[in-house]
Amino acid sequence: MKNSILRAGIDIGSTTVKLAILDPDGKILFGEYLRHRAQTRETLRQLIEQASEQIGDATLSLSITGSGALGIARSLGLPFVQEVVSVATAISTYHPETDVAVELGGEDAKIIYFRGGLDERMNGVCAGGTGSFIDQMAALLQTDAAGLNEAAKDAKTVYPIASRCGVFAKTDIQPLINYGAAASDIAASIFQAVVTQTVSGLACGKPIRGKVAFLGGPLHFLPELKKAFVRTLKLTPEDTVDPENSHLFAALGAAMNRDGGAEISFSDLLSRLAEQTGCDFESKRLEPLFSGEDEYTAFLDRHARARVKRGDLSTYSGRCYLGIDAGSTTTKLVLIGSAGELLYTFYRNNQGNPVKTAIKSMEELEKALPAGAKIAGACSTGYGEQLLKSAFSLDLGEVETVAHAKAALFFDPETDCVLDIGGQDMKCIRLKNGTVDSIMLNEACSSGCGSFIENVAESLGLSAEQFAREAIS
Incomplete structure (x- = not known):
C-alpha cells in the first residue's frame, strides 16, 4: 500500500496513546493502544514504527486529538481535532443509532448526549472515578485492572466506597481488607463507585436513556465495569451499544476529520518527531528547587541540626x-x-x-x-x-497531633509550628506555651499527600524514592 493515501488519527490522552489507520474504504488497517507513562513522544514513535512495519511507508492524511495532543500537534504541524468532535464523528459513522455515549479515559470521564443537540458533560480537575482511579485501587489489592475485572466476576456483595478521590477511596477499602472482605466484593464495589461517580457527577439528574454506547479503554478492557453501568442504568441488551473498537473511537474520529488531515509519510513523521523535542506552548515552568549543589547541601545541613x-x-x-x-x-x-x-x-x-x-x-x-x-x-x-x-x-x-507536638518540643522547646504530610492527610499544628493551640487539616482532597506522590511516581514508572531524586536533579 506504498502509494495509497490512508486516513489516520492519533489520540494522545492523559495516560495512553492511540493510533488508528483506515484504508480509503474505511476499513481499519491498524489500531493500537499503549500506555505512555508521560513519555508521549517515545510511545507515539513506537506506534508509528509498528504501523510502518505492518503497512509499509504509506502516505497518511493525519489528524491528532486528545487531552494531551495540542502541543504535539503544533510542534509536528498537524491539524488538531477537538476530542468531543472526534468521538461524535466516529459515533455518527459506526453507530448512528446512539443516543448517549459514556466514555472513560485515564483521567477524564465524559457523557455525550446526541439527541436534541450535542450536550457534552466532562469531569473537571478531579480524576476520581476514571482509569487512573481504577489503577490505584487495583494496586491497593496488589493486582492490576485486569485482575480487578477477573475478581469482580465472583462478587456477591457491594460495599459503599468513595469515588471522588482515590486517596479517600483507599480509606474505605483498607478496613474492608483488614476485616476480611472478599477481594471479589471489593473489586465489584470499586467498579460500582466508578459508575456512581460518573452518573451522579456528570449526568446531574439528566436521564441516560435510549441507545447507550460505552467508549474508552476502561470500558473496553473491563467488561465487569461495563456490566455495572448497564445494571445501574437498567439498560436492556437492545439499548446497549458495544462498538468493536471502543477504545480507539477518538482516534478513528480524528482519522475521519472532515476538514482533512495533513498529508505525510511514516518516514517524514518519524523525522519530525526526532527533530521536535519540545512543545511550543510550554512557556511557564517552575524554578528548580535548588540552584545548585551548594544550595542543596546547605539545605540538608540546615535541616539536619536536630x-x-x-x-x-x-x-x-x-x-x-x-x-x-x-x-x-x-x-x-x-x-x-x-x-x-x-x-x-x-x-x-x-x-x-x-x-x-x-x-x-x-x-x-x-x-x-x-x-x-x-x-x-x-x-x-x-x-x-x-x-x-x-x-x-x-x-x-x-492522639496523633499530641504525639507530634511532644516529639517537636523534645527537639526544640520553643517550637511553635509543626507541619506534617502523611499518606492521606496534611496538618499544620500551632503550638503555644508547650501545648497544641490550633490544628489545620486538609478536608475533601488529598492531593499533595504521600499517597498522591506515590501514585504520580508510579504513573511515571518510578518509585517514590526515585521520584524524589529526579525532583532535585
Whole structure:
C-alpha cells in the first residue's frame, strides 16, 4: 500500500496513546493502544514504527486529538481535532443509532448526549472515578485492572466506597481488607463507585436513556465495569451499544476529520518527531528547587541540626519504650532508651493491613532485642491507634497531633509550628506555651499527600524514592 493515501488519527490522552489507520474504504488497517507513562513522544514513535512495519511507508492524511495532543500537534504541524468532535464523528459513522455515549479515559470521564443537540458533560480537575482511579485501587489489592475485572466476576456483595478521590477511596477499602472482605466484593464495589461517580457527577439528574454506547479503554478492557453501568442504568441488551473498537473511537474520529488531515509519510513523521523535542506552548515552568549543589547541601545541613541521638540496641541493657504509628498507608515503629536515645526503627507500607504489618515489625524487633533490654511501656498513635492498642494490649494510645507536638518540643522547646504530610492527610499544628493551640487539616482532597506522590511516581514508572531524586536533579 506504498502509494495509497490512508486516513489516520492519533489520540494522545492523559495516560495512553492511540493510533488508528483506515484504508480509503474505511476499513481499519491498524489500531493500537499503549500506555505512555508521560513519555508521549517515545510511545507515539513506537506506534508509528509498528504501523510502518505492518503497512509499509504509506502516505497518511493525519489528524491528532486528545487531552494531551495540542502541543504535539503544533510542534509536528498537524491539524488538531477537538476530542468531543472526534468521538461524535466516529459515533455518527459506526453507530448512528446512539443516543448517549459514556466514555472513560485515564483521567477524564465524559457523557455525550446526541439527541436534541450535542450536550457534552466532562469531569473537571478531579480524576476520581476514571482509569487512573481504577489503577490505584487495583494496586491497593496488589493486582492490576485486569485482575480487578477477573475478581469482580465472583462478587456477591457491594460495599459503599468513595469515588471522588482515590486517596479517600483507599480509606474505605483498607478496613474492608483488614476485616476480611472478599477481594471479589471489593473489586465489584470499586467498579460500582466508578459508575456512581460518573452518573451522579456528570449526568446531574439528566436521564441516560435510549441507545447507550460505552467508549474508552476502561470500558473496553473491563467488561465487569461495563456490566455495572448497564445494571445501574437498567439498560436492556437492545439499548446497549458495544462498538468493536471502543477504545480507539477518538482516534478513528480524528482519522475521519472532515476538514482533512495533513498529508505525510511514516518516514517524514518519524523525522519530525526526532527533530521536535519540545512543545511550543510550554512557556511557564517552575524554578528548580535548588540552584545548585551548594544550595542543596546547605539545605540538608540546615535541616539536619536536630539529630536524633542514637544508641546501640545490641549492647543496650535496661528499660526501653515502644511507639507505633499506624498511618493510613504506612506503619512506623520505634524503640527508645530511658534517655530518649533511638535504639530501633521500622517503616513500611502496610499494604492495607496495619495489624499484619505491625506484627511483622514486632517480630523483627523481637529478633534484634537483647536479653538485657526490657520493654517497659508501649503506645500507639495514628489512624490505627485504637485498633493496635486493642489488638496488642498496649499501655497507651495517643492522639496523633499530641504525639507530634511532644516529639517537636523534645527537639526544640520553643517550637511553635509543626507541619506534617502523611499518606492521606496534611496538618499544620500551632503550638503555644508547650501545648497544641490550633490544628489545620486538609478536608475533601488529598492531593499533595504521600499517597498522591506515590501514585504520580508510579504513573511515571518510578518509585517514590526515585521520584524524589529526579525532583532535585
